[in-house]
Amino acid sequence: MTRSPVPAPGRAARCALMASCGALTLHIAGCTGSLLQSKAAPPSVYMLSAQLEAPAAAEVAADLAVQKPHARAGLGSARIAVLYQDHRLDYYAAARWSGPLDEMVQDLAVQAFRSSARLRNVSADGSAFASGYWLEIEIADFQAEYAAAGGPGAAAPPTINVRLMARIGGAGDRRVVGSFDVGARRKAADNRLTAIIDAYQRAVDAALAELVADSVRTLAMNQNSTGPDLRPERLGTAPQGIPGR
Numbered sequence: 001m002t003r004s005p006v007p008a009p010g011r012a013a014r015c016a017l018m019a020s021c022g023a024l025t026l027h028i029a030g031c032t033g034s035l036l037q038s039k040a041a042p043p044s045v046y047m048l049s050a051q052l053e054a055p056a057a058a059e060v061a062a063d064l065a066v067q068k069p070h071a072r073a074g075l076g077s078a079r080i081a082v083l084y085q086d087h088r089l090d091y092y093a094a095a096r097w098s099g100p101l102d103e104m105v106q107d108l109a110v111q112a113f114r115s116s117a118r119l120r121n122v123s124a125d126g127s128a129f130a131s132g133y134w135l136e137i138e139i140a141d142f143q144a145e146y147a148a149a150g151g152p153g154a155a156a157p158p159t160i161n162v163r164l165m166a167r168i169g170g171a172g173d174r175r176v177v178g179s180f181d182v183g184a185r186r187k188a189a190d191n192r193l194t195a196i197i198d199a200y201q202r203a204v205d206a207a208l209a210e211l212v213a214d215s216v217r218t219l220a221m222n223q224n225s226t227g228p229d230l231r232p233e234r235l236g237t238a239p240q241g242i243p244g245r
Helices: 011-036 101-116 193-226
Strands: 044-046 060-066 079-083 089-097 119-124 133-145 159-170 176-187
Touching (some): 060 193, 089 193, 101 119, 101 133, 101 193, 159 193, 176 193
Parallel strands (some): 044 089, 060 133, 079 133
Antiparallel strands (some): 079 089, 133 159, 159 176
């Protein structure tokens, strides 16, 4: 028995098959995209600035390098920390600082000293300028604290706790000439991020003002007891009568 050959699909049938396959591919891609791509809004990024008053004290002939601070465990990232009364540490989901906390606090400290301390020079520790003194900072507290019944979704606003532990010393011999613990607590006016960041700003300003005042007082006392830090080698030439190095 002779079989009749199966006729090949016509042009219209081939086009219909290709269209069906294309539609199926687009449908699969659409489903995959919805699973792998998050539709959550990106977090809001907040940047603080040092808002201190202009200095009124006399100038201190000293150069200060603010080293990168060390942050307590759990505080070192760009996430904004939340601490509960039962010692649980959490973070605001929809908010970030403008950078890692250690870098942000270093930048804030440099701003504060440059705007409100009459020192000869203030720089970050990465500066090529050879400074006579260094400032070490440990970030002990930098979080929003809620009472037991509170929380980001509750009505009671948090209290912002900012505490910095600092040491200041001479760059030549690494001798510590002063150490101090500064800080401030400021309650947010409302349990909204804008009010919480405002409370952070007020607490940071108060802590930095205390840090600058203690540091300048320490530097002035040390300068009076040891004499000004002239260090001619920083200028590249030595005065007459002193051989160059």
